[in-house]
Each structure stands twice: as C-alpha cells, then as structure tokens.
Amino acid sequence: MDFIKDIRSQFPILDQEIYGKPLVYFDNAATNQKPLRVIDALDNYYKTINSNIHRGVHLLSQQATGAFEESRKTVQNFINAQYAHEIIFTRGTTESINLVAAAFGKKFLKTGDTVVISTMEHHSNIVPWQMACEAYGAKLKVIPIEETGSIIFEEFEKLLDGSCKIVAITHVSNTLGTVNDIKKIIDMAHNHNIPVMIDGAQSISHIKIDVQELDCDLLCFSSHKMYGPMGVGVLYGKENLLNELPPYQGGGEMIKTVTFEKTTYNELPFKFEAGTPNVGDVIALKEAIDFILSIGYNKIATHEDHLLNYATAQLLKIDKLRIIGTAPYKTSVVSFLLDNIHPYDVGIILDKLGIAVRTGHHCTQPLMDFYKIPGTVRASFAIYNTTQEIDILVEALKKVKIMFE
Numbered sequence: 401m402d403f404i405k406d407i408r409s410q411f412p413i414l415d416q417e418i419y420g421k422p423l424v425y426f427d428n429a430a431t432n433q434k435p436l437r438v439i440d441a442l443d444n445y446y447k448t449i450n451s452n453i454h455r456g457v458h459l460l461s462q463q464a465t466g467a468f469e470e471s472r473k474t475v476q477n478f479i480n481a482q483y484a485h486e487i488i489f490t491r492g493t494t495e496s497i498n499l500v501a502a503a504f505g506k507k508f509l510k511t512g513d514t515v516v517i518s519t520m521e522h523h524s525n526i527v528p529w530q531m532a533c534e535a536y537g538a539k540l541k542v543i544p545i546e547e548t549g550s551i552i553f554e555e556f557e558k559l560l561d562g563s564c565k566i567v568a569i570t571h572v573s574n575t576l577g578t579v580n581d582i583k584k585i586i587d588m589a590h591n592h593n594i595p596v597m598i599d600g601a602q603s604i605s606h607i608k609i610d611v612q613e614l615d616c617d618l619l620c621f622s623s624h625k626m627y628g629p630m631g632v633g634v635l636y637g638k639e640n641l642l643n644e645l646p647p648y649q650g651g652g653e654m655i656k657t658v659t660f661e662k663t664t665y666n667e668l669p670f671k672f673e674a675g676t677p678n679v680g681d682v683i684a685l686k687e688a689i690d691f692i693l694s695i696g697y698n699k700i701a702t703h704e705d706h707l708l709n710y711a712t713a714q715l716l717k718i719d720k721l722r723i724i725g726t727a728p729y730k731t732s733v734v735s736f737l738l739d740n741i742h743p744y745d746v747g748i749i750l751d752k753l754g755i756a757v758r759t760g761h762h763c764t765q766p767l768m769d770f771y772k773i774p775g776t777v778r779a780s781f782a783i784y785n786t787t788q789e790i791d792i793l794v795e796a797l798k799k800v801k802i803m804f805e
C-alpha cells in the first residue's frame with residue numbers, strides 16, 4: 401500500500417538491518433517508533449528555545465512557555481477535555497496512576513473501602529492501588545475475566561457496592577489486546593456514583609478517546625506509546641475532581657505562597673506539576689498528536705485491524721500455536737505460545753532473524769497466573785507495519801518450531 405510506504409519513510413529507524421536481516425519491529429505495545437517530525441521538534445527545541453518555563457522574563461523562556469502550553473491545548477483538543485487545565489503533564493502512565501492512587505487514596509480511602517481493578521491490569525495499575533489500600537486500610541477487588549480475556553460484567557456489577565470508592569481499569573490489555581467497553585464500565589460505575597480512572601496506555605494510539613463523550617473521570621497515558629518521545633505522560637481529570645485532590649509532590653511551580661509556617665497551593669494544572677517539567681519532550685508530543693491526526697483514527701483502525709486479522713489467521717495455521725486472548729473486540733496485539741517452547745527461546749531466535757517481539761509476563765503476572773502460563777510471545781502492531789512483515793514472522797516461527805523438534 402502506497403500510503404504505508406509513505407508513512408514508513410517518516411520513520412528512519414525502520415530502514416535498517418538487524419543481524420543482516422531487515423528489521424521487523426513488532427514491539428509496539430512496549431514503545432512505538434518516532435516519526436521525523438517528532439525527532440525534528442526535539443532537535444529544534446534544544447537548538448533554538450531551550451530554557452526553563454513559566455517564570456522567565458526573557459524571550460527564550462517565553463517562547464518555550466508558549467510552546468509548552470500550546471502542547472497542553474493540543475492534548476486538550478485531542479481527547480476533547482473541557483479545559484486545558486484538566487491536562488497534567490507527568491513522566492508517563494505509571495506516574496499518572498501513582499499520582500491518582502496517592503492523592504485519591506489520601507483524600508477518599510478509609511478502612512473498609514474497596515478499589516476495583518480487573519484481572520488484566522498492568523502492574524502499573526495494580527501496585528499503586530495496593531500501596532494506597534495498604535496505607536488507608538482499604539481492599540483491592542478484582543473483576544474476573546472469561547478464558548477469552550473479556551470482562552465478566554455480571555461480576556463487575558456485584559463489586560459496585562457501597563464500599564467501592566473508585567474503579568481503575570485498562571482500556572486495552574497490553575497482553576491480550578482485549579478492548580474493554582469503557583463506556584459501559586463508566587456508565588455502570590456512575591449509576592452507583594463511583595468515579596472511573598481509565599488506563600489508556602495501550603489504546604491512545606489506536607482508538608479515538610473523547611473524555612466528555614465517555615464521561616470519564618480520570619485518564620492516564622504515555623507519549624512514548626503514541627509515536628511521541630519517552631519521559632512524558634498525561635493525566636486528564638475532571639476539574640472538580642482534580643480540585644478536590646491534594647497535591648502529589650511538593651516543590652517549585654505547585655505553590656502559590658510559601659512561608660516556613662504554611663504553604664498555599666497553586667491552581668490547576670500547576671498544583672500537580674512540581675519542579676521543572678520535561679519541556680522539550682512535552683513540546684514534541686504535540687507533533688506526535690498531529691502525526692496521528694494527519695492519518696486519522698479511521699485509517700489507523702482499518703489498517704491495524706487488517707494486520708491483526710491477517711496475523712491471527714496466519715499464526716493459527718502453524719501447528720500447535722496457541723493464541724492467548726481471543727476476545728471478540730481486540731486491537732493490535734497477538735500473544736501466543738508455540739508448542740511447549742519457552743517464549744524467551746522463541747524471542748531470542750526471532751531476534752537473530754531481525755524480528756523484534758516481546759516475551760515474558762508483560763508486567764501482568766496475575767494475568768499469567770490466571771492462564772497458568774509463565775509468559776507469552778507478543779507481537780504488537782503499529783500503523784507502519786505490513787502484512788509482508790507478518791509473513792516474515794510466520795516463516796520464522798516455522799523455522800523455530802523445526803529447530804525444537
């Protein structure tokens with residue numbers, strides 16, 4: 401397809417050989433690659449306007465501040481938040497969730513309360529909540545899933561009792577590819593006046609998210625999983641809720657006044673942005689968003705769904721290959737086991753054939769326990785991947801299988 405060829409030409413890293421073989425990059429759920437416009441934005445920032453923001457009277461500081469706040473507006477429009485100050489810049493999804501769990505826990509959790517998550521959460525959406533529960537005497541409750549990797553909604557409903565103070569759940573499973581029906585989850589929780597935090601780390605580059613349409617209370621995602629630079633994340637929160645939460649970290653920027661006796665805190669979004677932020681990377685995130693929008697989510701979904709369906713069909717033709725995660729609605733991730741060959745061995749051999757996949761538990765150990773497996777091999781796709789690359793993977797897996805016979 402010509403348009404994919406054009407897209408690939410914007411990603412210089414893809415045009416290289418690994419051990420003498422053309423690189424096939426299928427580790428996109430871990431991090432995806434960056435188009436030139438993102439790399440150039442970063443380069444340009446450090447060459448032309450690098451300076452600290454918000455408090456500078458000099459021109460460079462004003463320019464950097466302008467570009468930084470422009471990025472905030474871009475994120476606001478991207479997810480259709482009502483206000484720019486509902487967008488908090490963090491280091492990534494992990495920091496966004498830690499912020500929510502720590503601040504929400506301090507304000508709202510007490511002995512006997514529950515926090516509801518699901519079986520398919522990434523450790524980033526388990527451990528911060530465990531820590532908050534431990535600190536305030538609350539309990540973590542887990543929504544069970546079917547063997548396919550779908551939420552059991554009847555069981556979810558049962559957890560929405562008077563003790564539940566928040567539901568924190570992933571939009572897309574990084575291990576299974578399951579796309580959870582977050583609109584339904586949010587509506588069900590709201591029927592009981594329970595707020596919902598969505599982990600959007602794996603959905604943001606594949607699925608259009610409109611926080612107002614979803615009526616989502618909190619949303620977390622990472623720039624590096626959406627063609628943007630590493631080291632930047634976003635926390636979106638409804639204004640009223642964010643205003644109720646106490647600050648997460650103390651330091652510069654997040655204060656209004658400081659005396660040795662008492663500190664008063666800044667307004668949103670600065671209340672949650674203590675210290676010097678990652679200015680250059682935040683500015684380059686705007687380019688990543690513009691890259692996604694320049695293609696459009698419809699085109700992205702059509703291409704990636706095609707890759708997912710093609711990969712699923714081709715992989716299932718391999719004898720004794722078992723796909724883990726067969727929910728009816730999935731995106732861009734295929735996890736599998738090849739006969740009884742350890743996923744790590746498969747990954748090592750694929751690497752020597754130029755194919756980058758991820759192996760292991762994918763930071764979802766409780767999910768591996770559910771399936772009673774140590775890990776999987778995971779191939780995950782992005783807009784620049786092709787069916788020819790999937791053919792290369794399939795042929796390579798056949799070779800791996802022969803080697804272990």
Ligand SMILES: Cc1ncc(COP(=O)(O)O)c(C=O)c1O
Nearest residue numbers: 492493494522524574601602622
């Ligand atoms: C579903 C999910 N949540 C959270 C994270 C954590 O993201 P980060 O490491 O960018 O903070 C990941 C990363 O793989 C993820 O897949």
